[in-house]
Amino acid sequence: MEYVAILVIIFVAFYFFVHQRYLKQDTLKDSAYKKKGPLLNSKESAFYNALMAAVGQQGVVMSKVTMTKVITPKTTDKKPWFIANNRIAKSHFDFVVCDPRSLEVRVAIELDDGTPLNKGKVERQKLLMHVCKSAGIPLIGTTVKHSYQVGKLRRLLAAHIDLIEADKEVRFCKRCGSPMNIKTAAQGDYKGRRFFTCSRQPHCTYTENYNVVFDEE
Numbered sequence: 075m076e077y078v079a080i081l082v083i084i085f086v087a088f089y090f091f092v093h094q095r096y097l098k099q100d101t102l103k104d105s106a107y108k109k110k111g112p113l114l115n116s117k118e119s120a121f122y123n124a125l126m127a128a129v130g131q132q133g134v135v136m137s138k139v140t141m142t143k144v145i146t147p148k149t150t151d152k153k154p155w156f157i158a159n160n161r162i163a164k165s166h167f168d169f170v171v172c173d174p175r176s177l178e179v180r181v182a183i184e185l186d187d188g189t190p191l192n193k194g195k196v197e198r199q200k201l202l203m204h205v206c207k208s209a210g211i212p213l214i215g216t217t218v219k220h221s222y223q224v225g226k227l228r229r230l231l232a233a234h235i236d237l238i239e240a241d242k243e244v245r246f247c248k249r250c251g252s253p254m255n256i257k258t259a260a261q262g263d264y265k266g267r268r269f270f271t272c273s274r275q276p277h278c279t280y281t282e283n284y285n286v287v288f289d290e291e
């Protein structure tokens with residue numbers, strides 16, 4: 075009898091302990107919060123401003139975007155989907171540049187803060203390179219020093235996004251001096267990207283990369 079009584083007392087004590095500790099705390103007002111401070115540290119915000127200047131009206135810059143908002147596992151099988159999603163669940167992109175109309179992510183940018191390589195940093199870089207390659211998102215790695223080099227940033231971005239306003243861009247053929255037309259590549263590696271062709275085609279075959287970005291400095 076005594077043995078049973080002791081067991082009962084233990085169970086009751088355990089129930090009250092759990093109830094006090096875990097179950098009673100589920101009202102919202104028991105959880106208080108404080109602000110964490112600026113979203114970006116000083117280096118990150120310097121870079122953010124440079125990136126905004128480099129992109130101009132041709133894109134929308136967002137920072138610290140959760141990976142799962144941008145990419146999702148290709149598979150539809152439950153278990154592999156869950157595993158693949160778990161790998162990216164806690165990670166973010168430092169910066170992304172989106173299409174200004176559709177807000178679709180066009181390029182991801184990883185800012186190297188200059189701290190020495192450690193295991194965590196290497197793992198993050200491996201993950202970033204893998205997911206970007208897998209999902210077909212161009213990835214640009216930059217350093218804090220590019221915060222002061224808007225022209226360099228524009229050159230890095232120009233390989234991936236159109237930084238030129240088509241209606242303001244007038245170019246003349248460097249071979250014959252005729253005005254040039256803008257065309258869109260229909261196939262090949264550069265499919266969908268724009269380029270300039272000479273208006274005297276086929277008599278003049280000169281073409282030019284749409285996104286030649288000249289240093290402002």
Ligand SMILES: [Zn+2]
Pocket residue numbers: 247248249250251252272273274278279280
């Ligand atoms: Zn020409």
